[in-house]
Amino acid sequence: MAENNQQGQEKTEEPTEKRLRDARRKGQLPRSRELVTVVMLLGGGLALILTGSYMANRFSQVARAAFSAPREMLLDESIMAGYLANSVSEGFLALIPFFSFILLAIILSSLALGGWVITGEPLLPKAERVSLIKGLKRMFSAKTLIELLKSVLKVVLIAGIMILAISYFYKEVLSLSRLPLKSAVSDSLTILSIAVLSLGGALVVVSLIDVPFQSWDHRQKLKMTRQEVKDEMKETEGNPEVKSRLRELQKELANQRMMDxxxxxxxxxxxxxxxxxxxxxxxxxxxxxxxxxxxxxxxxxxxxxxxxxxxxxxxxxxxxxxxxxxxxxxxxxxxxxxxxxxxxxxxxxxxxxxxxxxxxxxxxxxxxxxxxxxxxx
CATH class of the missing domain: 3.40.1690.10 (secretion proteins EscU)
Structure with a gap:
């Protein structure tokens, strides 16, 4: 529903290029959390497949070293502190490729809808954020209803994927304890990657609903009244009366110079x-x-x-x-x-x-x- 401005005029006009540029400068861009979530899940699942073997090797080495430590080391606090630091650093290095994929997925999902802009405008305090009336309007708006429907759909999809994953990988999960350490870690990452990819694929349905809605909602918020369009044209191109007067003054000055x-x-x-x-x-x-x-x-x-x-x-x-x-x-x-x-x-x-x-x-x-x-x- 189109909002009304203070003069009661309905916002029926599409936002101008200037309005869109100003909104972008203020950080007002269409954003879809569902798209970011889906891309992160799909990117994470792909990252687990591509880097799973590498992480399994590194983690198994850390675990093997931990469980094979001599008794003297376990009783020496100074040695254990250094050993713990080394284990943490090895674990962190093992996770770097995985988190690099996740970071790339976040960047790509942000560029896909709205792009990137660096601004501190959203951090500035605004009275409307603490306004009770505006808060109630947001609670009972069409956007809130859409968000509720999306949440319900996500719960249903996630629950369904979890049930299917547990049913399908039930025997494999139970058999992990009987496998060698390296194989157990590798198989665990494989099962996790398939589950994450399945979950991301299921949530694609939600993102296909959310992305068009966020783009539409963003333009609806930026819509203008006819008076706002006229005022912007005057501001951008200059008031016609003022421009006419300036032309007259310029002509008078030119005539005066000519007469001189x-x-x-x-x-x-x-x-x-x-x-x-x-x-x-x-x-x-x-x-x-x-x-x-x-x-x-x-x-x-x-x-x-x-x-x-x-x-x-x-x-x-x-x-x-x-x-x-x-x-x-x-x-x-x-x-x-x-x-x-x-x-x-x-x-x-x-x-x-x-x-x-x-x-x-x-x-x-x-x-x-x-x-x-x-x-x-």
Whole structure:
């Protein structure tokens, strides 16, 4: 059953990738104790088969040495202490291969479902762990019912396997006392390995139920309400209103920087009011004339206003203005096909400056420039 959040909204949305990553970072992963148990039993049974002969030899050597110790050694405490330490170390060495298999089984079972993550988050104290209400909810939840059914099934399976194992190996177990030490230890390990493998195989049924349930239960816990999804999107991608405002501020700053460059322009060409482009020719900055500023409507009027305030020439050339506006970005050189048209404008500006300085007569305005067809819009 889907839980409700504090606002009463039902958690119907699948967890997002961010929600899953955050849960993993906190150590919230799907875990199946039944899978770990089964893999440990099967791994332990296999380990007993593979290492049984080795352990039987080592244990029989330890036992033989213990039972054949001379009487003088048994009465000497200093010798017995060293002998005991040696026996313990020999026994430990005999068990290392077996426990290595068990450790490998634990690692593989953990990686199979959820993987590994190192975090101290689960160790932190949380109020919900001591909450009476939440505790009662956990006691009477669907998960508790599943756990109860699994426990009953495990008891039935384990009891059945034990009864079958005792019935099947009854005579062999009774005959172990009549066998030589090495054979008795080896046969005991063989019987134990078969019993453990049988038990692990039986519990596979429980793990096949538990693994899908744990994965489903984990995702159910991480499900989100629609509002939580929206809030996460705002947090991740940014609030749309804030982003829009930031774009506006960035645009204003860019326009301001552009307007600051208008007084350094050589000429302003216009449409005459809908478009305006500020051009400059400076060999120290570019090999060809480049656009200092451009704009339409209110921006175009502002460019012209700044130009008049600084006594910059303003030339109406609708076709050339539109061509440069659409084909050239700010601080970019004009297109090669427009060099001639722009050169005519700059030549007129140069002659106009010469006239203002009293070194030439008033120039004639340049003829309407020819604009290549691909620039005509």
């Amino acid at each position: 460059g208008v007084p350094d322009s050589d000429v302003i060409i216009t449409n005459p009011t809908h478009f305006a482009v500020a051009l400059k020719y400076d060999l120290d900055r570019a090999k060809a004339p480049f656009v200092v500023a451009k704009g339409t409507e209110q921006t175009a009027l502002k460019i012209c206003e700044i130009a008049r305030a600084h006594n910059l020439p303003i030339l109406q050339s609708p076709a050339l203005t539109r061509a440069v506006y659409y084909s050239t970005k700010i601080n970019q050189e004009v297109a090669t096909e427009l060099y001639v048209a722009v050169a005519q404008v700059l030549a007129y500006v140069h002659q106009l400056n010469e006239f203002k300085a009293g070194r030439s007569h008033y120039p004639e305005k340049p003829a309407t420039p020819e604009i290549p067809e691909k620039f005509q819009r």
